[in-house]
Amino acid sequence: MGFILYILYNLLTPFLFIAAIFISFFSLRHKFSDNLNALKERISFSTKGFPQKAYWFHASSIGEVKAIKSIIEKAKELKPDIPFIITVSTLSGKKEALSLTPYVRILPADFYFLIKRFIKNLKPLKLFVAETEIWPNLLAHASKECKVKILNARISDKTFGSYLKISPLIRFSLKNISRICAQSKKDADRYSRFFDKEKIFITGNIKYDSLKKDEKAVDLAENIIKSADIQNKNKIIFGSTHPKEEEIIADSFEILKNEGEDVFFIIVPRHINKAILTKEIFDKKQIKTKLLSEKSKEKTEVLI
The missing domain is CATH 3.40.50.2000 (Glycogen Phosphorylase B;)
Known part of the structure; x- marks a missing residue:
């Protein structure tokens, strides 16, 4: 059932993407030119200028980028010779991520061939996904190339209800993930509905690890x-x-x-x-x- 829903997901994704782009261009949040540049990145698999064999972090927006900042800083300290890149889903997230590394771009749309080609070009060492970014093609293709871990994982009440309705697809998407680090026992219990509980660890909210007196x-x-x-x-x-x-x-x-x-x-x-x-x-x-x-x-x- 999960594979069937995965096929349906890939058939419907282009239409949903077009609708989302149409809405974003009429958003007052960003300039038209900024939205246009973001669109170019969303439909591109180019990794020109990006290092290969890097640690890859994906965070949706500004909050998620800030949350994983302490993890990135620790990774740079422990593995100074390994470059790292960040992909994001929003322009505000991109702006924040650029304060951590010059290797930042909008994640390509979750189209089967587009994301597959992007990952093949990137050749990442590991992928760390922040919080609740469960993109079926991203996780499916990345897990074939490297270990994938979800950091600071959480599932809100609303999202949990939605995931239950498509639980076979969520299980299919998560099946090859190596580890999930959950914010709380509640989040861990929710993820265990879709993933092997032996690979779920409660690590707390890493957002608080970045708090320093300013x-x-x-x-x-x-x-x-x-x-x-x-x-x-x-x-x-x-x-x-x-x-x-x-x-x-x-x-x-x-x-x-x-x-x-x-x-x-x-x-x-x-x-x-x-x-x-x-x-x-x-x-x-x-x-x-x-x-x-x-x-x-x-x-x-x-x-x-």
């Missing part, structure tokens, strides 16, 4: 608190927020204010280039809101 960041935070005159207020910070969540946050602010609570909200949107849209959500409710980039000295209740 004196500049501490000074910046102290200056923000001081300039906003909120030293004595109850401060609530919301990180990596999306528009629907920000609407709920705005409603909660109104409720707390009506109950007489002296609170100050700090919002850090998931996509910082959409901060102005976040501000509009609070402005509509007549909540005094300011962007961090604004120089205004007016009193504010919410800082973005």
Whole structure:
């Protein structure tokens, strides 16, 4: 059954890819030219300028790249003679990855022949996949060339429900993976529904391995608190927020204010280039809101 679903997946992937590209070109998140350049990489199997026999890390976006940073740094320390490359799925992820190595590109679309040719050209020593990037052709072809490990593996509630519906395909995709390092027992138990539990290890969330005290960041935070005159207020910070969540946050602010609570909200949107849209959500409710980039000295209740 898994092989049949794998064939169907390869038949449907081109159509799904076209739909995804169409949507991305109308996204306000990136410039048209940036989307065009990303498309060129997605349909190319070229590895020109990339070293062969390298450690290959794949991370979807900026969060996943940051999460595996400590692993990459350790790999460079232990194996300084082995080059490493990073593939990503998003432009924000690519920008972050370029701070770690010049060998960065968007992962080719998961088409059977395209990804097969890309891997043949690359000839990687090992592939390390971050979190939940289960691309059937990527895993199938890469596992024929080298050992493949999934790092910081997790499966959200929504994703787990989706995977259960296509469980034969997920099992087929994971069958030749050498190891899965899960964030938690819950994630490990979920992966064991599709993979040999003897090859699943609970390693915790490696994202926290990269946390270091940044004196500049501490000074910046102290200056923000001081300039906003909120030293004595109850401060609530919301990180990596999306528009629907920000609407709920705005409603909660109104409720707390009506109950007489002296609170100050700090919002850090998931996509910082959409901060102005976040501000509009609070402005509509007549909540005094300011962007961090604004120089205004007016009193504010919410800082973005």
